[in-house]
Amino acid sequence: MNDQSISSIVVPTTNAQLLLPNTAVATMISFVEPSPIKDAPNWILGSIIWQNWQVPLASWSQLLHLADYEQLRNARIAVLKALNAPKRMPYFGILAQGFPRLARLTPDSLTDLPEEHARLTQGHIAVIDEVQLGEQAVMVPDIERLTQLVAHAAYGALPGVAEMM
Numbered sequence: 008m009n010d011q012s013i014s015s016i017v018v019p020t021t022n023a024q025l026l027l028p029n030t031a032v033a034t035m036i037s038f039v040e041p042s043p044i045k046d047a048p049n050w051i052l053g054s055i056i057w058q059n060w061q062v063p064l065a066s067w068s069q070l071l072h073l074a075d076y077e078q079l080r081n082a083r084i085a086v087l088k089a090l091n092a093p094k095r096m097p098y099f100g101i102l103a104q105g106f107p108r109l110a111r112l113t114p115d116s117l118t119d120l121p122e123e124h125a126r127l128t129q130g131h132i133a134v135i136d137e138v139q140l141g142e143q144a145v146m147v148p149d150i151e152r153l154t155q156l157v158a159h160a161a162y163g164a165l166p167g168v169a170e171m172m
Contacts, residue, residue, distance in 0.1 A: 012113045014030075016109060017107060021104055035086070049066075051063055063157050065102070071131055087099055089154040132156070133148055
């Protein structure tokens, strides 16, 4: 029997499920109306204040063109730890639709998606892979790259994502 497992969280977003390591999620909070960020792309919904930090809020579904808009009623925010821990942005938020669920990943718990379920998001710079977890398709984001994209989009350090793809 293999005792190796990774504690993970499946976060529901519009038209996708994100699979995140438990250690990457600082907390889940109720939706707070974000303040706009001037000149940010549409997938940056604004910023919120959380524990005295300005936290940019991103829409995973709009970033990956899975949705044109987000339903904000009953939405939540997954506050994620920035992996490369920039001093200016130690946290960022991802809009969640509903409550996350815990998952214990073992070497056998993830399988390739059937080819008929493959999405156009494969190859996007923020996606490591899209796999099957039980009966559900989940996306594995590249949190380091996602942190960089959010920081650059929110603070204007690089051109928009569409220009980088």
